[in-house]
Amino acid sequence: MxxxxxxxxxxxxxxxxHDRGAKVxxxxxxxxxxxVIYTGLRQTPRQIVETAIxxxxxxxxLSILSGAHTHLFPEIMRLLKENKAEDIIVIAGGVIPEEDIPELKKVGIAEIFTPGTDTRDIINFIKEKVK
Amino acid sequence: MEIVKKIINGDRRAAAKLITLAENDFDKAEDILKELYSYTGNALVIGITGPPGAGKSTITDKLTKSLRKQGKTVGIIAIDPTSPFTGGALLGDRIRMQDLSTDPGVFIRSMGTRGHLGGLSQVTQAAVKILDALGKEVIFIETVGVGQAEVDIVKVADTVVLITMPGMGDDIQIIKAGIMEIGDIFVVNKADKEGCERLITEIEMMLDLNQNGQWRPPVLKTIATSDFGIQELEREIKHHLEYLKESGELEQRRRESAKKEIFDIIQEKWKEILADSVSNEFLNEIVTKVVKRDEDPYTAVKKISDILMYSYTQGGKK
Incomplete structure (x- = not known):
């Protein structure tokens, strides 16, 4: 098997x-x-990392529209490291301004998909990365 | 073995990895599970089943919170269907259990059925053992109870709670389909909905017709979202456990469960040997002959079995 x-x-x-995008x-x-494990709205970084483990x-x-990504994403990455789970690939989407992207990639977010992304691009990215 | 040591010392990540291995490549997991086996058998296993939307996850969430207050650790295995068309699955049981995710005394794992039900109950049994070895005292197996195959999965539980709700129209039909017999406790959730009393009466009537054994399943009312009836459900679960122990049925059930597991594994193994040792071309040839009436299916099976036996005695390709 x-x-x-x-x-x-x-x-x-x-x-x-707003979870429309996440659901799509x-x-x-x-x-x-x-x-796909779907956990619903309003998750803390700790909940997300614990669930992932x-x-x-x-x-x-990660899907985010609130503008808090520069605060929440690094915290998620930190907790992953703390739990020795940094091998998990993290991608993000939602309303994320262009100028924030380099900083988020620096903390380890593998890719950021902004509004208008074709879901096929996300699928291909994941399939490419997970081997 | 390093991983076994990690799991019995409570390493969540090691446990999670082993469940994945059991799902992806059971043969490889087997060597670890062999060693883990002696650390299992301590947990109480509760099956939660019923039609979609009846409130299984919410009730599991509430029961877990209550058990946590009593200091008990909990494992939850939440099984959702895999799409037979795409092979994908949307596993959403955690939505109703959000507060539990950061509780170190709770471990939740979502699983897709992945289209192989014999294999699924084998993997479920493995997951139960892994959470048991991880030190979880009570383990819930939550699954949609719509068919015999899914019912088979919760059969390994010590106590099976069957949850339904009023106003589904065909809920009695669902219960009729072989599920009725496995419920040790019946719960009518969303009891504030119209039709609750009628549904309870119908279930009670069916249970009266269904006298097999000394345990007469109670029928309870709950409104899980507002905690109504949860305490009573917990009491009945305890009550059932006492009954199992006193009557000797617990031992009997665990025997049945072990037997079922052995047979599940045998079936899966032989299916693998079949896939490994009989080529598709050969199989297609035989099917063609059978369709054309050049050969009967019984002789065909004999031929295939001979190949299987030969392959097995040669050490098989596994």
Missing amino acids: KAKKIRVLVAKPGLDG VARALRDAGME QEDVNVIG
């Missing part, structure tokens, strides 16, 4: 209540044959 599946945690850190991505990844995901996809 051999059946490797890519497991992805789709999480919404912070306080904004979650569905697209599911339809691409992945196992228990679920042993390959990828964390």
Whole structure:
């Protein structure tokens, strides 16, 4: 019985209540044959990292629209490191200004998908990275 | 073995990795599980099943919180269906258990059915052992109870809680489909909805017709979102456990569960040997012959079995 599946945690850190985008991505990844763990709204960095560890995901996809990404994303990356789980690939999407992207990549976010991204690009990126 | 040591010392990440290995490549996990086995058998296993939307995750969440208050550690295995078309799955049971994710005394794992149900119950049993060895005292297996195959999965539990709700129209139909017999405790959730009393009466009537064994399953009302009835449910679970111990049925159930596990593994192993030792071309040839009536299926099976036996005695390709 051999059946490797890519497991992805789709999480919404912070306080904004808009999960439309996260749900669209979650569905697209599911339809691409992945196992998507969806946790709902308003997750703290600690909740996200703890969930990623228990679920042993390959990828964390963060969706954020509140503008708190420069604060929340580095905290998530720090907690991953603290738990020796920095091998988990972290990607993000939502409303993230162009000028913030270099800083987020520096803390270890693998890729940032801004509004208008084709879900196929996200799928391809994940499949390319998880091998 | 390093990983076994880590798990029995409570390393969550090691436990999570081993569950993944059991899901992806059971043969490799097997060597570790062999060694882990002697550290298992301590947890109480509770199956939670019922139709989609009945409130299984919410009730699991509430029961877990209550157990935590009593100082008990909890493991949760939440199983959701994998799409047979894409192979993907959306696992959303954690949405109802958000507060539990940072509690160090709770470990939650979501699993997709991945289309191989014999394999799934094998993997579920492995996951139960892993959480047991990790030190979780109570383990919930939560699964949608819509078919016999899913029902098989919760059968390994010591106590099975069957959750339904009023107003689903066909909920009695779902219960009829072989699930009725496995419920040790029945819960009608969302009891503030219309039709609750009627549903309870119908379940009670069916249970009366279904007298097998000394345990008469209680039928409880809950409104999980507002904690109504949760305490009573907990009491009934305890009550059932006492009954299991006193009547000797606990031992009986664990025997059944071990037997089922052995047979599940045998089935999966032989399926693998079949896949490894009989080529698709050969199989297609035989199928063609059977369709054309050049050969009967029974002789075909005999031929294939001979190949399997030969392959097995040669040490098999595994």
